[in-house]
Amino acid sequence: WSYGAMFASMIFKKEPFFHGTSNTDQLVKIARVLGTEKLWDYLEKYNIELGAEYDDIGTYPARPWSKFVNVDNEAYISQEAIHLLDNLLRYDHQERLTAKEAMAHDYFKPVRVREEGEQE
Structure with a gap:
């Protein structure tokens, strides 16, 4: 997760990408990007209950990157x-x-190709 947040900051040039002022606010910032539907699905899947401070988290659609x-x-x-x-x-x-x-992802293919060329 941490690498994903840092990667988002790097490619979108927005530091930090999720800028919350508290744990509660941080989750709201994340939910405004990833959407609340997937958050509720995750919480239900793992039987996780949020504290009362999250009662008014709101409903947000996932935003396309x-x-x-x-x-x-x-x-x-x-x-x-x-x-x-x-x-x-x-x-x-x-x-x-x-x-x-993540290291095997196509995003890093140019790095792997360059490394292979330097090793020959």
């Missing part, structure tokens, strides 16, 4: 970057890429 692209960051955005990010920032830890899976 394209909504964060602008002239200042478009040079850092690719289909591979968005695909990687989308698979890193998941509520459900079972659906999230592992570090090993």
Whole structure:
């Protein structure tokens, strides 16, 4: 999760990407991006109950990553970057890429190709 949040900050040039002022506010910021439907699904799947401080969290649709692209960051955005990010920032830890899976992602293929060329 942490790498996904840092990666979002890097490619969208927004630091920090999820800027909450408290734990409660942090979850609201995340829900405004990933949507509350998947949050509720995650909580139900793992039988997790949120505290009363989250009662008015609201309802938010998931925002497409394209909504964060602008002239200042478009040079850092690719289909591979968005695909990687989308698979890193998941509520459900079972659906999230592992570090090993993330390193094998196509986003890093140019690095692997360059490394292989330097080793020959």
